Structures are given as C-alpha cells and as structure tokens.
Amino acid sequence: MARAAPRLVALGAILLVVVLCASFFGLAVAQPRLPSLSRPSAPLFLAPSATVNPPAPNPYASGMAASLAAGQPNLLSRGFGHGPQNLSLPYAAALDGSGDLWVVDTSNNRIVEYLAPFATGMSGSLAIGQTNLSGSLSNTTRSGLWEPQGIAFDPSGDLWVADSTNNRILEFEPPFHTGINASLVLGQSSFLTRAAGTSASSLAHPEGLAFNASGDLLVADSGNNRVLEFTPPFSTGMSASLVLGQSTMTASGSGTTASNLSDPSDVALGPTGAVWVADSGNGRVVEFATPLANGTAATVVLGQANLVSRGQGLPYGMMDPVGIAFDPNGDLWVADASGRNRVTEYLPPLLTGFPPSVVLGQSSFGGSASGTSPQNLSGPTGVAMGPTGSLWVVDAGNDRVIEFVPPVYSVTVTETGLPSGAAWAIAFAGAVTGAIAPTAIVLVQSNGTFPFAAGAVPGYSASPTSGYVTVNGMPTSLTISYSATSSTSPPPSTVGWLELLVILLALLALLLLALYLRERRRRREPPQRESAAASSGGMETALPAPGAPPTSSQGPPGPPT
Secondary structure (H helix, E strand, C coil): CCCHHHHHHHHHHHHHHHHHHHHHHHHHHHCCCCCCCCCCCCCECCCCCCCCCCCCCCCCCCCCCCCEEECCCCCCCCCCCCCCCCCCCEEEEEECCCCCEEEEEHHHCEEEEECCCCCCCCCCCEEECCCCCCCCCCCCCCCCCCCEEEEEECCCCCEEEEEHHHCEEEEECCCCCCCCCCCEEECCCCCCCCCCCCCCCCCCCEEEEEECCCCCEEEEEHHHCEEEEECCCCCCCCCCCEEECCCCCCCCCCCCCCCCCCCEEEEEECCCCCEEEEEHHHCEEEEECCCCCCCCCCCEEECCCCCCCCCCCCCCCCCCEEEEEECCCCCEEEEECCCCCEEEEECCCCCCCCCCCEEECCCCCCCCCCCCCCCCCCCEEEEEECCCCCEEEEEHHHCEEEEECCCEEEEEEEEECCCCCCEEEEEECCEEEEEECCCCEEEEEECEEEEEEECECCCEEEECCEEEEEECCCCEEEEEEEEECCCCCCCHHHHHHHHHHHHHHHHHHHHHHHHHHHHHHHHHCCCCCCCCCCCECCECCCCCCCCCCCCCCCCCCCCCC
16 A cells, blocks of 8 residues: 555646646636527627617608597597597597506596507596586686696696686696596686686696796796796696796786797697797797797797798698697697698707608698597697507597507517527617527517617627617618637536536545545554564463563562672
8 A cells, every 4th residue: 555655646736637628628618608588698698889879760751640649539520529438529638657648638628548458439537627427617726727738747646727717737646546636726816717818827828838847837937928836746727937938927918939838728848948839820940949038039940941930831841839848859849720730840959940750630831720530630739659659639629539559660679699599689679688598589669770789798799789769661670799808718518517527527636535544544654563472371461562571470570690
C-alpha cells in the first residue's frame, strides 16, 4: 500500500485539475442557455434604431362605414323614441374608465349609459335625469335635467353634466344609478333655480365640458359667447376663475377676432395643454395656448383662412363645428353638423389654414349631403374616442350614436437560428409577446408605423435588433434572425449532460482524496509490537523491550564480582 500512495496522489491531482477545468467549462457553456418564458427575468430589449418615427398610414379612411349603432335597431334606420333602446336628438357622448359609453340624450332629458361589449340596438343600463329608462320629462330639481348638451368625467370618476336649458352644471358621484341625485351645482345658487346670467358665478346655456391635467373644469358657456374655467375645490354656486372669448366676466358679446367667440359649443384639451374651442357661430375651431389669462387671444384657427374670417366654403371650410375631441395620437376630430354632415380629422402639427386628412359621413371633402347608412351622417354633433382606438360619432339627425372601428391586419413575426424549444420574444407597439421556437408570433394591428425590438437571448445575437414595421391595408411579416455568439459552444440540450459529468468527476476526486488521506494517517502511526507468549510453567512472560535492562525473578542483581 505504501508503494501505491504516490500513484494515488498523482491520480488525485490529475482528477482535481480535470474537475476544475470541467467546472469552468460547464460554467462557460451554461451561459448560452435560453431563458424560460416562465422565469421572472424577461428578455432584454433595445430601443428602435431609427431616430425619427416615419409617417404612419392613417387607421381611418375617408368614406369608411360605421360598424354598429346605439339608439337604432340597425345602421339603415332612423327615428326617435323614449325607451331603453331609443334616443331622441342625442348631442354628446363620452366613455368612462371602464370603457362604457355615456350618451347625452337631449330631447329625452337624460344621460344614458351603455355597458360594453356593445351591439347594435342594445338597451341602456341606466338613465340619469329620469326615474326609469322610459321617462323623458324635463325637470329643474336635484335629480332632473332639461335638455342636457354636454358631459365629462373628472379625474376621480365623477360625472359632470351641462344641463343647458337649466343654465347649470351638475356633478354626480358614483356609484351611479337611475334617478340619482346630483351632489353639486355650478351656475346656480341652488338645485331649484334656473335663471341665466352673465357673471363669474352664472351661466347661459352651457354645452361642452372638459377637464385639464390639473383637474380644472372648462365650460363652453355658449349663450354668453365665452369659455369659463372653474378651479377646484368645487362648491355649489362658486365663481369661475378665468374667462376666454371675453375681456371680463360680465361681457357676453360675440365677435370674429382672435380674442372673441360666437356660440362656442365644445371645448377640448390638446396634447400640450392648450385649450381648443369649437367656435360654431364663427365656423371654426380655435386654439388658446398656455399660459392662459382673461381675454387671451387665440393662436391657431382651423376651418377658416385666418382669425378674422368666417364663412369659408367647401371643400375644407367649416360651417357649424359643434363637437371636438383629440385621440391618443394627438389628432383632432371635428363634428361639423348643419350644412356639412361630416366628421373631419386633422393631423398634427395643427396650424392655421391646414386642411383635414380624413372625412367621415361623406365620400370626399366636396360632399355635404345627409344620409342614413353606415357611410352617411345627418347633423353630427359630438365625437368621442374609445379606449381601443375606435371613434364614436353622435349622429343627432339620425337619432343614433355610431362607432367607427379601424380595420386590422395580421403582423406575423418569425425567428430563425434558435434551437427548437428556445424561448424568444418581441416588443411590438409597446407590448411584449413571447413564444417558444419555432412557433411564430401573430399580432393584429390597424394601419400605422409601429416600433419593434427583438428580445435578447443569452448566447445569441439578433438581426435586426429593432426598427419599425409599417401596416398599410394588408397583412405583413417580419423575420428575426438569431445567430450563436460562440461557435464552440455546444447546443443547450447538451449542457445538462456536461453538468452531470462534472458532478461525477468531482465525487470520484473526493473519494480518491479520502483514500489518500487515510493511507497517510496509517503511515504516521507508531508500530505496535505483538507480545510473545513465554511458556514457562504454564506462565506467560513478557519479552523485554529492545535496549531494556534484563529482568530477573531472583530480585535485584548483586554487586559485580
């Protein structure tokens, strides 16, 4: 065994070197292992390489057809009614945070809620201003309405209604139900008065409403030819803090200048916080840029050549713009009612004299006839954007609210270069979608130009890493090519076997090391002599140790002779 010890030492040293090398090798080849989609660490993404987003094809097209109608049993009928499935001269609409549709049903003196998902001819779920879904009486009470014409939700989800003929604004707090009482009134000192007035605390036929980013309420006070701003905290009968269209809170004259308005019917907040007003009496939409002050002048006009003109004709002139709204892209939509029977879209940048890009309700910008079909409108008065990008139009003359939904097309994303079973992903238009190779990812998108970024797979590089995909009226596809960053790296499927081999070699090395240490301990122990049995008279006598003096049973030795 003594001769075998050096061999064991050498073999153990060799195995230790092999284990260390295999361990480093195992760590190296483990790096390209593809992440599982169920792991919390998501693939990494790179920002689009392009510095400027190319112009996007418009999801909407001139003359396109509506997809469904509320207030009518189909898209070819018209006629008013008072029941849960009917409307009578609707004027405005809005969508709440849940995506439900709220319609100002003016001649029925009520606000009707429609719950998503929507369908043509569906019934309303509740009515504010009436005690049931078949009532239509006007009232000047805490729970009644008289020809409402505007609606908006504040940041906390409270519903605000422009109760026009009652010359007041009412606030309703959730939870909502049919016949609910208002919690607050502006423009009047109580819920039982309705006189019009021209002061900081009174109104005359208010219509459009909007809230800015600070929670301030903007009111199109049409009878006073002005827009008022009310700053929270709100209280019954409070005074406005700012006026547009007039130089003072007590003036009410109309005018066609940069600082005057004529029968303003709606108000909206632009992407930069500017106040946009549908100045219907002047046949235009004007912008008031921030910071605002009493009597400030407008800076941009659409629908007219300049800020002192009116009556511009077709194809691009406005005649009676009543409702306005911005979509998430910053596009401005205008409901141009009497004499135009259309809704137009203006793309940014919004500059004086710029023409619209899309017209709905007409086949071209030169048309103005009214009609009752999926492609036609009759006196539209309001527009509202849905949470999924759809456009709702209040088609007042047809006693309906119709939805326009942009068509969508498939975007098929495939990968090449990854082994089967590898996890990969792509960020497209702000959403991340993953798959397991070799499965393709199929997305659905309307027209437009959208950024994408390929997911980073450890051990592989992607090409292209990012960029833009344009969808323009047909299905499109995108291929992401992955290539291994190291040619010596084994495929991920072999990494498990290498790790098992490393473990076995380590256990063998530990076993040999244990044997070696045991042998060394045995060599270092002092040898033990075995006792020899002395057979003398049947007694055993221990042999003296080497070098020890002799012993005798006769007693101590005597002196030398």
